[in-house]
Amino acid sequence: MRPARARLWLLASVLFLAAALLVGVLVGPVHLGAVNVVRATFAHVFGLHSPLSGSDDAILWELRLPRVILAALVGGTLAAAGAAYQGVFRNPLADPYLLGAAAGAGLGATIVVAYAPASSLTGDLLPIGAFVGAALAVVAAYVLGRSAGIAAGPGALVLAGVTIASFLTALQTFVQQQHVDTVQEVYSWLLGRLATSGWRDVGIVLPYAVVSWAVIIAHRRLLDVLSVGDEEAAALGVNVARVRLLVVTAATIATAAAVAVSGLIGFVGIIVPHTIRLLVGGSYRLLLPLSVIVGAGFLVFADVIARTVMSPAELPIGVVTAFFGAPFFAVVLRTSRRPA
Amino acid sequence: MSALALDQLSVTLGGACVLDRLSTDVAHGEWVALIGPNGAGKTTALRAVAGLVPYEGQVRVLKDDARSLPGKQLARRVALVPQVPLIPGDITVRAYVLLGRTPHLGYFGSEGRTDHRAVDAALEQLDLIPFERRALDTLSGGERQRATLARALAQDAPVLLLDEPTAALDMGRQQQVLEIVDELRMSRGLTVVSTMHDLTLAGQYADRLLLLDGGRLVAAGSADEVLTRALITQHYRADVEVVDAPGSGFVVVPVRRTP
Numbered sequence: 001m002r003p004a005r006a007r008l009w010l011l012a013s014v015l016f017l018a019a020a021l022l023v024g025v026l027v028g029p030v031h032l033g034a035v036n037v038v039r040a041t042f043a044h045v046f047g048l049h050s051p052l053s054g055s056d057d058a059i060l061w062e063l064r065l066p067r068v069i070l071a072a073l074v075g076g077t078l079a080a081a082g083a084a085y086q087g088v089f090r091n092p093l094a095d096p097y098l099l100g101a102a103a104g105a106g107l108g109a110t111i112v113v114a115y116a117p118a119s120s121l122t123g124d125l126l127p128i129g130a131f132v133g134a135a136l137a138v139v140a141a142y143v144l145g146r147s148a149g150i151a152a153g154p155g156a157l158v159l160a161g162v163t164i165a166s167f168l169t170a171l172q173t174f175v176q177q178q179h180v181d182t183v184q185e186v187y188s189w190l191l192g193r194l195a196t197s198g199w200r201d202v203g204i205v206l207p208y209a210v211v212s213w214a215v216i217i218a219h220r221r222l223l224d225v226l227s228v229g230d231e232e233a234a235a236l237g238v239n240v241a242r243v244r245l246l247v248v249t250a251a252t253i254a255t256a257a258a259v260a261v262s263g264l265i266g267f268v269g270i271i272v273p274h275t276i277r278l279l280v281g282g283s284y285r286l287l288l289p290l291s292v293i294v295g296a297g298f299l300v301f302a303d304v305i306a307r308t309v310m311s312p313a314e315l316p317i318g319v320v321t322a323f324f325g326a327p328f329f330a331v332v333l334r335t336s337r338r339p340a
Numbered sequence: 341m342s343a344l345a346l347d348q349l350s351v352t353l354g355g356a357c358v359l360d361r362l363s364t365d366v367a368h369g370e371w372v373a374l375i376g377p378n379g380a381g382k383t384t385a386l387r388a389v390a391g392l393v394p395y396e397g398q399v400r401v402l403k404d405d406a407r408s409l410p411g412k413q414l415a416r417r418v419a420l421v422p423q424v425p426l427i428p429g430d431i432t433v434r435a436y437v438l439l440g441r442t443p444h445l446g447y448f449g450s451e452g453r454t455d456h457r458a459v460d461a462a463l464e465q466l467d468l469i470p471f472e473r474r475a476l477d478t479l480s481g482g483e484r485q486r487a488t489l490a491r492a493l494a495q496d497a498p499v500l501l502l503d504e505p506t507a508a509l510d511m512g513r514q515q516q517v518l519e520i521v522d523e524l525r526m527s528r529g530l531t532v533v534s535t536m537h538d539l540t541l542a543g544q545y546a547d548r549l550l551l552l553d554g555g556r557l558v559a560a561g562s563a564d565e566v567l568t569r570a571l572i573t574q575h576y577r578a579d580v581e582v583v584d585a586p587g588s589g590f591v592v593v594p595v596r597r598t599p
Contacts, residue, residue: 221445221449221450225439227426228427229425232425232426233442234392235422236415237410277430281431282430
């Protein structure tokens, strides 16, 4: 890819994200107006007077904006983590949940719902339970995979992830069976939601997301080197195990934070990087930054759909990402050409 | 002074000794071919030199003990082209060749002008300029082999290790690739160590042949010393005739046992 073309793709993706953010804050039962929304947002950021009325301003600043920002952070994180996992494992089907993050988060959330006293505290504990569950699951998978030997390559780690995920899912099912009353709450969490978000959730995800994006994008060149295989990368002087550990750690911590506030939103980590790969080629130099930007915009649009198609009811956002994402991916797959 | 010195190099894999006390000196600009039947330890010897398998004994690259060199330093001195390179299909030839610059870059570093110049030179020497924007998986086998060689050249390492550089190529492509390697050896002053199955070609291109069998060095020398009917029959368990063809060197011809 020529640098000029790469810059064009980056510009296009930024415009896509900007459009998504604007649509995200404009769509809703109360009409706010595009110009007012932009001016009010700048007013809040720079401590100026908002042009919107008090209630409209609250709708924008307390409801829509945090939700849209959260969707962007979660989408960018899942897409970047998916692309990073696909790179370090050289596995096109890798997604952010590959090493058991989903199963661990599911178990953590289920335990909180089942055993924590039913109070407002549950709402605070749920993200913590999910985060800890996801992180511990991946650590367990990593330790198990490493014990199989570095020589076994990335395959051993993936198998370890599958093993840990199966075990944790069994535990989660057991806990659910013991507490049938939790099924509804856990199920709705598993389907993914951004509904209850406020700035607090944004605050939870933001630091993890930004640090993880920075670490993953900083490894973009080394992920290209890994694409020639562990042994050849080692022959080029790369410490493969260290690169893999750093990238997996960054991707996992951010995924755990995203899962903690939004539940399990599937498909983003696969569809976004693959769509980009089909359009611009497989080099991680461009793929990773584009994944962050396009993933962010994609989830904002998905959330707009989730809250409008059956308004005032909401569809789980995980259903939307899969329902609209899969056919879109099929179209891209059929019509794409390799970049010249 | 030798470019590469192996001293009692031994490798044990899975409890089996696959390379047994191999010692040899490779001079600057020399082309040494490792020959021998399957499982003789040829590839293992190359991997040990590239620091990819643990070994006993010593490997010295340009005077220094290879073990004392950090991975990146070793990769600046030794470039390895594996027999079946893993080809990431959806990146361009240029991006692939650029990966050869990895040993010259910091952990988070990115390529500068010098690196792009090295890539330009490698692409040009291997006639890959017209292909530089093509995805690797749209290339033919011979073109891919050239791309892999270009990546190794971009590495700017004085020692080039080639594992079966002509495997899976037709006769014409085999000659082309070996001619290119020989040309690069001359123009860049490279030292080449290659494993080769085709004994005739090995004799034609290499200065010296090392015949390995069962991990041990059993014969070493020029083509007329190593490519003998007795040695080949004994170590390859093959019925052959060795013909001294004027202008072509020693041609190893298989002879059918039951006509």
